[in-house]
Amino acid sequence: MCLMANRALTEQAFLVLTALVDEPRHGYGIVGEVERLSDGRMRLRIGTLYGVLDRLTADGLVELDHEEVHQGRLRRYYRLTDPGAAALAAEADRLSVHVRAATSRLRARRDRLSEGGA
Amino acid sequence: MCLMANRALTEQAFLVLTALVDEPRHGYGIVGEVERLSDGRMRLRIGTLYGVLDRLTADGLVELDHEEVHQGRLRRYYRLTDPGAAALAAEADRLSVHVRAATSRLRARRDRLSEGGA
DNA sequence: CACGATATCTTGTCTCCCGATATATGATGT
């Protein structure tokens, strides 16, 4: 366990954390929620999920909530921790700066080009 | 050259494209601009830059603008192409969806927790 | 009773980020 590892989150880790903000979810539930919250554009691969989940657990950003058997199949539910919520907030902030920089510059470029082309 | 490769951009590629929206820049200029546009939080490593630049060039998202010698040292300037601007806009849009999902859920979580804690 | 969906996890491959290194010139300091 390494709670102090505040390296930048990967995009997949970001999406997993986001999917867990509302309520604890199990593996397949996380995959479905990620697809939903990204407007169906991001499909988290099942092989990717468990690696991400292991790393997030090791860093203390998520933790095992409980296990239950649903229709004969085991479901392992994960929960967002407070450090996890803080890390997600920090990463969202960081990304938001990049997105704003890109969109404002692109807008200026479009204005510049349409002016020259008119 | 593979113009049709619309795989998702890496974060570093996103930042390089953003740095080139305003005007053509050379390698070191890109590094400095990335640091500026990320509020000093992202320092693009020089070893990373040239790999990113090679891939973006191969995909037709940037292209060589011109070369000039400044104070005895060669500067190789790169320029954003129209497909590059389109790819950057699409990626900014995609990230923006993720950021909004995270922030709105985190806000709801904070409200929920402060309510229970009050 | 085969097949697909649900559910977990492992393994191999491939991309790519990063640190280190190489090379070269101009500017700065002592």
Add this chain to the structure above:
DNA sequence: ACATCATATATCGGGAGACAAGATATCGTG
């Protein structure tokens, strides 16, 4: 004069991580 640092290009090896594919198991459906 000479060392050192900033600028500027590029390459290489290591390691992290995403993804495809497969293993294993149960339930529902046709």
